[in-house]
Amino acid sequence: MSKGLPERIVGMDWSAVQRSLDEQGFAVFPPILDTEECDALIASYDADDLYRKTIDMKRYRFGIGEYKYFHSPLPEVLQQLRAAFYPQLAAAANRWMERLGKEASYPASLPEFLDKCHQAGQNRSTPLILKYEAGGYNCLHQDLYGEVFFPFQVLLTLNQKETDYEGGEFLLVEQRPRAQSRGHVIRPERGGGVIFPTSFRPVQGMRGYYRTTLRHGVGTVTAGTRYSLGIIFHDAN
Numbered sequence: 748m749s750k751g752l753p754e755r756i757v758g759m760d761w762s763a764v765q766r767s768l769d770e771q772g773f774a775v776f777p778p779i780l781d782t783e784e785c786d787a788l789i790a791s792y793d794a795d796d797l798y799r800k801t802i803d804m805k806r807y808r809f810g811i812g813e814y815k816y817f818h819s820p821l822p823e824v825l826q827q828l829r830a831a832f833y834p835q836l837a838a839a840a841n842r843w844m845e846r847l848g849k850e851a852s853y854p855a856s857l858p859e860f861l862d863k864c865h866q867a868g869q870n871r872s873t874p875l876i877l878k879y880e881a882g883g884y885n886c887l888h889q890d891l892y893g894e895v896f897f898p899f900q901v902l903l904t905l906n907q908k909e910t911d912y913e914g915g916e917f918l919l920v921e922q923r924p925r926a927q928s929r930g931h932v933i934r935p936e937r938g939g940g941v942i943f944p945t946s947f948r949p950v951q952g953m954r955g956y957y958r959t960t961l962r963h964g965v966g967t968v969t970a971g972t973r974y975s976l977g978i979i980f981h982d983a984n
């Protein structure tokens with residue numbers, strides 16, 4: 748891919764993404780990282796000086812697998828992904844809050860939003876890289892790390908389904924008020940991913956919008972190794 752990463756993100760079909768977010772609650776996007784960029788991120792998994800913390804998921808009963816939080820300042824790719832996705836998603840976030848009758852208070856740029864996190868005592872960086880080997884999985888969860896949170900997060904897969912791993916589907920479960928839950932199974936291409944709600948979303952009902960609760964996770968990897976990159980916009984306390 749010849750263009751720089753921020754240009755590739757700005758050049759995504761954002762009207763289709765916004766529509767998909769509003770209608771389905773999530774949006775799958777085609778590769779924005781090329782094979783070399785994905786391979787470089789995978790190769791950096793063992794570069795321990797890049798990370799502030801490593802989590803063995805089994806220890807916390809989060810699933811089976813491992814993830815590492817990048818420390819701040821983030822590697823350039825992570826910084827670019829976070830900063831370039833933010834403005835489009837802030838517009839969606841404010842639209843969603845208005846629909847739910849809440850204050851639409853997400854600032855236009857990432858540094859302004861991070862200031863809010865820091866003022867609330869949320870100073871630790873949250874973008875992460877995840878690794879699941881055969882038998883690995885990630886239980887359904889939400890990534891909330893304090894009072895301030897951004898309503899969207901982004902997940903990119905760094906290697907190729909079917910070639911590098913089998914199973915390991917991205918799972919999104921939507922809990923509807925006074926009704927049964929609905930599941931979505933998403934399998935992005937290497938270098939592509941999905942934008943999804945951190946915690947809840949507005950759904951159009953007969954009388955205005957109501958709110959559903961979302962959790963995400965990963966189905967069992969049945970063969971190979973799956974690597975992914977999680978872009979969380981709020982910092983952690």
Ligand SMILES: O=C(O)CCC(=O)C(=O)O
Pocket residue numbers: 877885890900901902917963964965975976977978
């Ligand atoms: O590995 C995945 O697909 C999910 C990772 C995750 O839970 C996240 O990025 O928040």
Ligand SMILES: [Fe+2]
Pocket residue numbers: 888889890963977
């Ligand atoms: Fe997560």
